[in-house]
Amino acid sequence: MLNDCTELIPCLLKELFGRPCTANEKVYFLPNEHFLNRQNGDTEKRITDTCFAMESDMDKLFHLECQINPDGSFLIRSFEYDAQIGLDNGTLDDEIMNIRLAYSAVIYLREQKSEKSPLFIRLISYDGELCYEVKVLRVQDYSIEEIFTKGLLFLIPFYIFRYERQFPFIEKDRFLQENLIDTYRFISAKLEEATRQGIITEYTRCTLIDMTKKVMRNLTWKYENIRKRMVEFMVGPILEYRAKTLYNRGIQQGFQRGKEECLRELIHAGILKQDEAANYLGMTRDEFGKIFTEEK
Numbered sequence: 001m002l003n004d005c006t007e008l009i010p011c012l013l014k015e016l017f018g019r020p021c022t023a024n025e026k027v028y029f030l031p032n033e034h035f036l037n038r039q040n041g042d043t044e045k046r047i048t049d050t051c052f053a054m055e056s057d058m059d060k061l062f063h064l065e066c067q068i069n070p071d072g073s074f075l076i077r078s079f080e081y082d083a084q085i086g087l088d089n090g091t092l093d094d095e096i097m098n099i100r101l102a103y104s105a106v107i108y109l110r111e112q113k114s115e116k117s118p119l120f121i122r123l124i125s126y127d128g129e130l131c132y133e134v135k136v137l138r139v140q141d142y143s144i145e146e147i148f149t150k151g152l153l154f155l156i157p158f159y160i161f162r163y164e165r166q167f168p169f170i171e172k173d174r175f176l177q178e179n180l181i182d183t184y185r186f187i188s189a190k191l192e193e194a195t196r197q198g199i200i201t202e203y204t205r206c207t208l209i210d211m212t213k214k215v216m217r218n219l220t221w222k223y224e225n226i227r228k229r230m231v232e233f234m235v236g237p238i239l240e241y242r243a244k245t246l247y248n249r250g251i252q253q254g255f256q257r258g259k260e261e262c263l264r265e266l267i268h269a270g271i272l273k274q275d276e277a278a279n280y281l282g283m284t285r286d287e288f289g290k291i292f293t294e295e296k
Contacts, residue, residue: 001154001157028055030051074106104134105135107138107139108136
């Protein structure tokens with residue numbers, strides 16, 4: 001979602017790190033595959049959830065992970081990722097290795113008592129120590145009103161986790177099912193309002209709705225009544241939702257249009273013959289000639 005809907009990132013960073021929220025700021029994603037060097041000379045491939053930099057401050061990297069359940073090894077993995085990201089982007093200056101650690105955070109989807117403590121990583125050497133915090137954001141801590149007030153729309157697909165413990169009761173009670181549906185009617189209306197106000201694009205609105213359905217379908221698989229009433233219509237593979245399909249189709253059409261215009265310019269300049277241009281586009285001479293004539 002962060003890759004597809006970058007407009008959701010600034011408010012998320014503001015909540016996590018207190019960073020000023022700048023609309024329409026360009027995001028630069030780093031490769032999420034890292035190879036950790038082991039003592040025996042082997043390398044081990046690890047994949048981070050996401051790592052990126054913001055246009056206004058390219059020196060700062062942000063590393064975000066998403067966790068459903070508590071994991072005792074998470075801090076170990078988080079430090080390995082942070083260290084490798086630092087090494088991948090480090091510099092060597094006059095025998096000094098400069099490593100800038102990423103701003104690191106984890107988003108917890110499912111509430112657990114063990115998650116309540118802040119997370120810290122302490123590096124200790126013979127001449128001092130460095131202790132840095134891995135910021136924690138818990139979806140369970142936010143009401144739907146707070147999510148919209150703070151612009152944390154990234155959390156909407158995971159909001160259903162708030163009801164997970166109540167599923168056995170909702171499954172048997174039609175009134176509770178109606179209450180749950182009403183909550184998502186409210187969410188849908190608020191997303192439409194945000195779209196009309198230009199806060200998010202139509203593409204982002206569709207993405208949030210479709211990913212919400214995807215999470216619902218997977219989380220309620222044991223509860224037939226809930227699933228049928230709320231996610232029965234969900235189809236298609238993960239991330240291949242209608243908004244993205246239409247968007248990608250538009251990009252491809254744009255590329256095709258651009259190629260046609262470029263080839264026409266080359267023909268006008270006498271650099272390329274019409275037969276050669278048609279061949280580049282996989283068309284016959286007559287097919288390309290028809291387009292060429294129409295554009296004239």
